[in-house]
Amino acid sequence: MPFSEIFLVVGSLLVIFMILSLIRAVLGPTIPDRVVALDTINTLVVASMVALGAGYKEVIYIDVAIVYAILSFIATLYIAKYLEGGI
Amino acid sequence: MLTFIITAVAVFALYLLLTAGSAIPGSTVFLWSREEILAGIILSIVAGLIGRNVLFREKNYRMLNPKRWFLFIVYLVGPFFFAMAKANFDVAYRVLTGKINPGIVKISPKLSTDLGITLLADSITLTPGTLSVDVNEETNDLYVHWINVKKPVKIENVCGSFPEWARRIAE
Amino acid sequence: MIELILRYILYIFLGIGLFFNCLGSIGLLRFPDVYTRLHAATKCTTFGSIFIALAVIIYGLGCWYRGESAYATLALHTIAALAALLITNPTGAHAIARAAHRSGIMPKQAVMDELKEDKIE
Structure with a gap:
């Protein structure tokens, strides 16, 4: 097995953790619980994109990961502002 | 300009x-x-x-000093990374056993600048058992959610030597 | 020889990263209220992602050293992604915690809450 395939295995395992977090997003009794689950999924998506970029030898995956990290941060801030009653 | x-x-x-x-x-x-x-x-x-008014809103150029950036990197790889590793084993212990004793406590780190308080709050969030919840913008007091409250509350127990580092880096 | 050592370091880093990411997801399911869930989610996933990114950086630098120059850009871009993750993650957690407290969700099993006391005054 070529070494770069280990990164593909890591990426697939991260998807399983995303599904675990998704259970909390579905169950979550309050809205902030769901937002926390969403935030966790975003971080895991960034990590798995970095791993897949190394696995497929494509730099573009990592560029997308940078932009995804920043945009998901902005989305979290907006939801937080909305929950505070700022918008 | x-x-x-x-x-x-x-x-x-x-x-x-x-x-x-x-x-x-x-x-x-x-x-x-x-x-x-x-x-x-x-x-x-x-x-x-x-974006010329974003980075230097207070017309204060002290972060251009390379010594502060050097200190920042030393802080990141030294005490910060160590505390973060400790925090993760702490959380692992609490996830597996479920022993928690949470509460929200107030600390006054006596920092005056926005950058310093931001650095301290982010450090607190990533280090053992603590999560910054809110800040009083007039007195710069931080409200910290602490997962294992030990009374009486002392600032050394909450965030160690981080206020010193934040003061050295950002003020 | 060096290649073998690097390979084992990579396995260890990826293992640590996966373990802590898994722990973050389990903590999210197990803890009782939003603040303790934030503890698990933020700390563990940030730490795990740092280690996965470090493994990719080491892999890129190792391949670059062996003569495949495209991997140097992989390592550089991963450093940028790591910096973005390290800045945005705790700030987002702080925003969610503040929003939760202001929208009236109090910590469960709490022994003290000085923020609530100060707000009432």
């Missing part, structure tokens, strides 16, 4: 970092192709014009 130049140079450095290795045979400047450099200069001038 000075803020515009600093912002444009910082944006240009980031652009160069992200396009390194784009050299095409025939039109190349070290690692970059000539077209990339030209596009980077134009874009960084535009970004500098738009």
